[in-house]
Amino acid sequence: MASHNPIARAFVEARRAARALPEYPGDKPTTLAAAYAIQDQAIGYDGRAVIGWKVGRINAPVDALLGTNRLAGPIFADQLTLQSGGHTPATLPIIADGFAAAEAEYCVRIGKTPTPGKLAWTLDEVIDLIDAVHIGIEIASSPYPGINTDGPLVTISDFGNNYGLLIGDAVPDWRSLAFLDWAVVSRIGGEIVGEATARTMLDGPIGAVAFLIESLAARGMTLQPGQWVSSGAVTGVHPVVPGDAFTADFGELRTGCTIDAATVREMMQLETGHGREQD
Secondary structure (H helix, E strand, O other), X not given: OOOOOHHHHHHHHHHHHOOOOOOOOOOOOOOHHHHHHHHHHHHHXXXXXXXXXXXXXXXXXXXXXXXXXXXXXXXXXXXEEEEOOOOXXXXXXXXXXXXXXXXEEEEEEEOOOOOOOOOOOOHHHHXXXXXXXXXXXXXXXXXXXXXXXXXXXXXXXXXXXXXXXXXXXXXXXXHHOHHHHOOEEEEEOOEEEEEEOHHHOOOHHHHHHHHHHHHHHHOOOOOOOOOEEEOOOOOOOEEOOOOOEEEEEEOOEEEEEEEEEOOHHHHHHHOOOOOEEEO
């Protein structure tokens, strides 16, 4: 274990203990390659199964400097929550003294393995790899409070700031792409905190999957059938604290969760590698 990058080790151990890191635990990465190298080391040191990946946007002008407008991070199987009907809100943990936010997202399930070695994908080609699109909520949380304000390279280095994914109802007739124009409304405690449509998200959720396939291929990895892609915040990144109730309406569909503080015991239970299901 001593061979692992000390930054990666510090983040993983802080997450296991559900404790904050007031300062970034080392020299901040200055290139995409360095940031993803820390992430890859952290995935190996953590040891849990990866059930999917989150994709986030990199805004201007940093996108031009880095040569990419998105970033990626792993979603672990034990932090995936399946919710049917959207009527019983889930309870999802955050690192209370670190950074924490909730995001309304479309969640894409992979049905076919991308062709190995193929580094460029059209949206039509990507659609053929997908077998479902669901509504959902990503929990973005990190031990380091400055993960977002310090920029995308720091975000990448700590699992892309992912801390869990709630999968809600399936989007009917998703192949028509009509859902791109659905009104998405996020609320905290019943008050609206964001409104938008997926049409405003660069080239949308399908484009997010295309980016991810290409990004993973460059790192020697590939998506697998059954894995999920959390395709990016539709209405924005909304800070949350323990006790908050976060809901998201996607057209006529709804999903929601209550935010709770992660505990050491909870983290030990999560390390069993099993996702949670709520009726």
